[in-house]
Amino acid sequence: MTHEILLAGFGGQGILFSGKFLAYDGLLEDREVSWLPSYGPEMRGGTCNCSIILSDSKIGSPIVSNPNVLVAMNLPSLDKFEASAVPGAKIFVDSSLIDRKVERDDVEVYYIPATKLASDENLPGLANMIMIGHVIAKAGVMPYENVETTMKKLVPAKKQNLIELNIKAVELGYNY
Amino acid sequence: MAEKVLMKGNEALAEAAIMAGCRHYFGYPITPQTEIAAYMAKRMPVIGGTFLQAESEVAAINMIYGAAAAGKRAMTSSSSPGIALKSEGISYLAGSDLPALIINVQRGGPGLGGIQPSQSDYFQATKSAGHGDFKLIVLAPASVQEMVDLTFKGFDLADKYRMPAMLLSDGTMGQMMEPVSLEMGEVKEYDKSSWAACGTKCEREHNVVNSLFIQPEELEKYNFERYERYAQIEANEVMYDEYKMEDAEICIVAYGVAARVSQNAIDKAREQGIKVGMIRPITLWPFPKAVLNAAADKVKAFISVELSMGQMIEDIELATRCKKPVLLCNRVGGMIPTTEDVLNSINKANSVGGDK
Numbered sequence A: 001m002t003h004e005i006l007l008a009g010f011g012g013q014g015i016l017f018s019g020k021f022l023a024y025d026g027l028l029e030d031r032e033v034s035w036l037p038s039y040g041p042e043m044r045g046g047t048c049n050c051s052i053i054l055s056d057s058k059i060g061s062p063i064v065s066n067p068n069v070l071v072a073m074n075l076p077s078l079d080k081f082e083a084s085a086v087p088g089a090k091i092f093v094d095s096s097l098i099d100r101k102v103e104r105d106d107v108e109v110y111y112i113p114a115t116k117l118a119s120d121e122n123l124p125g126l127a128n129m130i131m132i133g134h135v136i137a138k139a140g141v142m143p144y145e146n147v148e149t150t151m152k153k154l155v156p157a158k159k160q161n162l163i164e165l166n167i168k169a170v171e172l173g174y175n176y
Numbered sequence B: 001m002a003e004k005v006l007m008k009g010n011e012a013l014a015e016a017a018i019m020a021g022c023r024h025y026f027g028y029p030i031t032p033q034t035e036i037a038a039y040m041a042k043r044m045p046v047i048g049g050t051f052l053q054a055e056s057e058v059a060a061i062n063m064i065y066g067a068a069a070a071g072k073r074a075m076t077s078s079s080s081p082g083i084a085l086k087s088e089g090i091s092y093l094a095g096s097d098l099p100a101l102i103i104n105v106q107r108g109g110p111g112l113g114g115i116q117p118s119q120s121d122y123f124q125a126t127k128s129a130g131h132g133d134f135k136l137i138v139l140a141p142a143s144v145q146e147m148v149d150l151t152f153k154g155f156d157l158a159d160k161y162r163m164p165a166m167l168l169s170d171g172t173m174g175q176m177m178e179p180v181s182l183e184m185g186e187v188k189e190y191d192k193s194s195w196a197a198c199g200t201k202c203e204r205e206h207n208v209v210n211s212l213f214i215q216p217e218e219l220e221k222y223n224f225e226r227y228e229r230y231a232q233i234e235a236n237e238v239m240y241d242e243y244k245m246e247d248a249e250i251c252i253v254a255y256g257v258a259a260r261v262s263q264n265a266i267d268k269a270r271e272q273g274i275k276v277g278m279i280r281p282i283t284l285w286p287f288p289k290a291v292l293n294a295a296a297d298k299v300k301a302f303i304s305v306e307l308s309m310g311q312m313i314e315d316i317e318l319a320t321r322c323k324k325p326v327l328l329c330n331r332v333g334g335m336i337p338t339t340e341d342v343l344n345s346i347n348k349a350n351s352v353g354g355d356k
Helices: A016-028 A076-085 A114-121 A125-138 A144-154 A156-176 B008-019 B036-042 B057-069 B078-096 B121-127 B144-161 B171-175 B216-236 B254-273 B289-296 B312-319 B340-351
Strands: A002-008 A032-039 A048-056 A068-071 A091-093 A110-114 B004-008 B024-027 B050-053 B075-076 B100-106 B138-139 B166-168 B177-181 B240-243 B248-253 B277-281 B284-285 B301-306 B326-330
Touching: A002 A016, A002 B004, A016 A032, A016 A048, A016 A125, A016 A144, A016 B004, A016 B177, A016 B312, A032 B171, A048 A076, A068 A076, A068 A125, A068 B312, A091 A125, A110 A125, A110 B050, A110 B277, A114 A125, A114 A156, A125 A156, A144 A156, B004 B008, B008 B036, B008 B144, B008 B166, B008 B171, B008 B177, B008 B289, B024 B036, B024 B057, B036 B050, B036 B075, B036 B177, B050 B057, B057 B078, B057 B100, B057 B301, B075 B078, B075 B326, B078 B100, B078 B121, B078 B166, B078 B254, B100 B144, B121 B166, B138 B144, B144 B166, B144 B171, B144 B177, B166 B171, B166 B254, B171 B254, B248 B289, B248 B340, B254 B301, B254 B340, B277 B289, B277 B340, B289 B301, B289 B312, B301 B312, B301 B340, B326 B340
Parallel strands: A002 A068, A068 A091, A091 A110, B024 B050, B024 B075, B075 B100, B100 B166, B138 B166, B248 B277, B248 B301, B301 B326
Antiparallel strands: A002 A048, A032 A048, A032 B177, B004 B177, B138 B284, B240 B277
């Protein structure tokens, strides 16, 4: 089983961090993992994306050109990557930031108002992890029971409050 | 087996250099390799090493010269335009028979170019990293693990043969994270007392580190001696990896990120029944000539997949004595060939190549 995941949004939305979360789980699960950020000039306040591959066999190219899981956290990202997803892909859209619907009819689409939920639930800046929670629920990219262990591996213990908030955000997205 | 950690290529490389005994790093920032300098800036003071951000690339490479002349393991890193600035110093290192490790995390060129991945410094690294007759050992990692392993290997080979080595990487390898084991084994110590300028304690003659030989007979002698050493390296240090070559009728040659993309294309082509494999040079110099020449008697065509306008392809043609056609599959300027691009080239090679 190979998940080719593309996370995309604005710089500052935590795209790279949420990608790292999935990559760390892959590491703990002893899967083959690659994590590749976009590092172009567009990162300075502009769009940002991150390729993550989780696989049970050796990974060739670390570049995800045709994702089977696409997370779009702003309109430019959906515009740019919608066409690239493989048929049957699962596309996750932050519907509080993206007005339009996905136009393709050969993909499964999940709309979740992650940014609004983050704001309503007092989880500032954690729309990314709400999205990831929903991705875990619908695309099975990692076992839900790993969330706490993986988060503790990724976030240093001295930032205990962040661990709790991140886990809460993932839970919220998972149960949405 | 050691526990694996998830690290960026650039950071894993820096940690590997420290584990290999490097305590002297001199550099100057440039994307996409700045994480190496940042990592060194953080770690070196803690472990009693030296991190110095020089005023320029030219200064940094000459600091390397100084540390290497004193017999210390020294490393600098940069990206394409910065390596060009270092090239004078690299030639001086070679001319003085000094070991050092130089990292090039390549970006698109020429000129200031761009900051995205590239392999367009192949000629620079393998043919002409500076003026005069000399070679660098050139190592080409294709994973974060190899960023680590080849850094370790690079220091060892540099010391073993008393010459600079280069790790020729690219922005993708530098920026990506993969699980990596930092278990390296023993660092082999080389006796440098016969040449290093590390203090005589008034007990021996001075060692002189120098690349100026005004008598042509003497300069020629050193050049000849150096090329005898290069011949040993060509005989003993070639490294490459083979992928599905057992029954291959088409042979892809690719290194670094191009090899990673090619692997995907090979798997797809084989699903279509095309027998294609890959020889991946790990040392670009010495180039794996013998294995390519042997492959030329079996396959009907080669494809050079590279992020340049076609540089390594010349070495493939030379190594195989042009016995079989060599196609070029390339993107440049910071673009990377897609799996589909490589697959198209495979199909082309399958229809045009050879006698089948």
